Amino acid sequence: MREAIEQLLLPAECALCHTLLSFARSRRIVCDVCRHRWRAVRPPWCDRCGQPEPRFGPCRLCAAWPAALRAVRSAVWLEGGARDAVHALKYRGLARIADDLADVAAGIALPGRDTAGLVPIPLGRQRLRERGYNQSERLARALARRWQRPVVNLLARVRETATQTALTPDARLANVAGAFQVRNGECGVRSERAPANSALRIPHSAFVLVDDVFTTGATLAEAARALEQAGVRSVLAVTFGRAILPDFT
Numbered sequence: 001m002r003e004a005i006e007q008l009l010l011p012a013e014c015a016l017c018h019t020l021l022s023f024a025r026s027r028r029i030v031c032d033v034c035r036h037r038w039r040a041v042r043p044p045w046c047d048r049c050g051q052p053e054p055r056f057g058p059c060r061l062c063a064a065w066p067a068a069l070r071a072v073r074s075a076v077w078l079e080g081g082a083r084d085a086v087h088a089l090k091y092r093g094l095a096r097i098a099d100d101l102a103d104v105a106a107g108i109a110l111p112g113r114d115t116a117g118l119v120p121i122p123l124g125r126q127r128l129r130e131r132g133y134n135q136s137e138r139l140a141r142a143l144a145r146r147w148q149r150p151v152v153n154l155l156a157r158v159r160e161t162a163t164q165t166a167l168t169p170d171a172r173l174a175n176v177a178g179a180f181q182v183r184n185g186e187c188g189v190r191s192e193r194a195p196a197n198s199a200l201r202i203p204h205s206a207f208v209l210v211d212d213v214f215t216t217g218a219t220l221a222e223a224a225r226a227l228e229q230a231g232v233r234s235v236l237a238v239t240f241g242r243a244i245l246p247d248f249t
């Protein structure tokens, strides 16, 4: 409803550069010129975390990740207009821009995604109230339509976490430790007769975590850890943006 009203009231102009969109493109939020400026993350990269290969030695970024987290990929570098687009999704209430982000993220090749369920990274209750929606869930739903896969709200954030922006990689890991739990009851993935500590009855062979931005991977690793502890063996992840970390390129 809110989106329908938004569409009526807002002039059809690009949310990033404000040029008017043609009528044919008026359902979009971002114009073609702005989209083409988004810089794709490209190989060579670490096969696991998708970070460009380090110059020396093995990848440090994903060394401490839980074993279940197999592959993480991001669509574009978080800079310029791509950063503005994420900002619009998170802080300007422009939920519909998730479709523009998903158009790009849908091109990510992720072996195993064809049988996977998409799991958005959940927000804490307070953030959800403030924002009115979970941006990762909007992105997951938009991606699910393109990949024709289901969205499974399998995770709950059981602890509010401080904003990660100013933290070092180690501090980020500590900050999100124990932040997520698997919602067995609500999703019904655990067999009812199975004892509480048995493995989940998994309806999909893998899950794809969906988040808006990848910085050090701490959030995705922690979410994967919660799934792994619930018996999930294979976790993949996609994000729209990837932060540029000078230390890791």
Ligand SMILES: [Zn+2]
Pocket: 014, 015, 016, 017, 018, 019, 030, 031, 032, 033, 034, 035
């Ligand atoms: Zn534009």
Ligand SMILES: [Zn+2]
Pocket: 046, 047, 048, 049, 050, 051, 059, 060, 061, 062, 063
């Ligand atoms: Zn890596």
